[in-house]
Amino acid sequence: MGTPYERKQNESVSDDVVWHNTTVTHQDRVQLKQQKPVVLWFTGLSGSGKSTVANAVESKLLSLGKHSYLLDGDNVRHGLNKDLGFSDSDRVENIRRIGEVAKLFVDSGTIVLTAFISPFITDREQARALFEDGQFLEVFVDTPLEVCEARDPKGLYKKARAGEIKHFTGIDSAYEAPISPEVHVLTAGKSIEECALDVVSQLSELGYLSLGGDDGAL
Template identity: 65%
Template sequence: MNQDENIVWHSQTVTRAQKQLHKGHKPVLLWYTGLSGSGKSTIANAVESKLFELGCHTYLLDGDNVRMGLNKGLTFSDEDRVENIRRISEVAKLFVDAGLMVSTAFISPFKADRAQARTIMANGEFVEVFIDTPLEVCESRDPKGLYKKARAGEIPNFTGISSAFDIPESPELHIKTAEQTIEQSVEQIIGYLSQAGIIKI
């Protein structure tokens, strides 16, 4: 017998609509994607701080932090990258179901994985934020010294060097960090959330 046959979804008494009304904003998943060093975590943190100031209920899932716990043991092989994103997508879905505004800051290099994350979310609850920073700029920043190691062959499967990054074709938000400040990037994202009716300013 398939074990899945013994699993039944348990409906909750408190509805999503009630949670949304209680929190005063719509739940959403802000999916930040971009190369290492592009500024994903920096911008995601700045946006969360602004949302917190506005009274929103938020949570930020950072790539390195998640790999220290939930996804500990996963490598950076293509197969494990897929599993890494699958797990975080499901966790993010639970947070959104709780009524939160969730941010995920992961490289998430593969188009198919980002598309899969979108499909498990309700319509309008997945906002792809492409942190578009040229490779040379990311390398010049190299906050963790990873590009230097990758160029020296010390890190295999490194996105942008020895592993591909699928550029988002139609993200809800396209942030060009080489052309604008962090503050301007935050304003662009907050502006989108307001115009989309997700938050009220």
């Protein structure tokens, strides 16, 4: 039957469903917000610091007067994706839905941050394919497994090692690290503040925080 993503791709859209063009355009929203909309796709192992760093980045963006929204993996599973488990096929569908939601935020002119393990390269590439060139930046929060397991903030690694959690990334389910991420955050020896500043500085250098001219003091 294939994964939920594959089944969705094979479904035809009804002829009764027609795309509705709106009066307010994407470019209108971009001009209003005076920033280049983009999705910052944070990926990394559980305990790597994805959500913490993404949260700190959004705080910095707010202080610069930027319009952003953070989609956190755990939070989304309380609502939009609460019907999904953690099997490989459910993980694929989880990422597919998030990609579609992130696309809507980018269309609104917003800088959207997503903090999900998103362990498979193919799924992250499928998410990237939803966006125009330059609208998707993969942010690899690179933290060694042994460090993540030592932190174990939710006690999940301990449960996975004990066999109480199945399909746990890094233990009995694979994590495929990014090959060429646009933003590479090496967390070892760095504070959350330093990691967040690094991400925002790179955003500024890439020109996402303005439509030309000064991106503001970082």
